[in-house]
Amino acid sequence: MPYSLSIDRRWCKKCGLCVRYCPKNVYDADPLGAPVIARAQDCVGCIQCEARCPDFALTVENTPEKHDGA
Template structure:
């Protein structure tokens, strides 16, 4: 299987309630809360596309868009 590469984190700021679940459990510490307590991708280059943030987000506000490495978008 080709390796997954991150394309973008889509985080709906209106839906995010800043609970911090995505921040705590991201295995690569990609996400952080900003000064308004909304999640954002502070280190997108470290993302491995595991989608655990997307799966656990109780506000349905995160979508991780990935593509296969080498694929042209």
């Protein structure tokens, strides 16, 4: 998997924005609305989820934009 996704559940308020805006449908929502990384292999590293999360609970690493690990 080229991109590394992590969710800090202490900060997530289960607003569902990441689930809704991911263009690749990587996340499912659990019964309480919290994201579940269901299809990590489909992630294209666009960082929409990280950018839209109002609580900085999501992190996408190893993206070309961020040059992580380069």
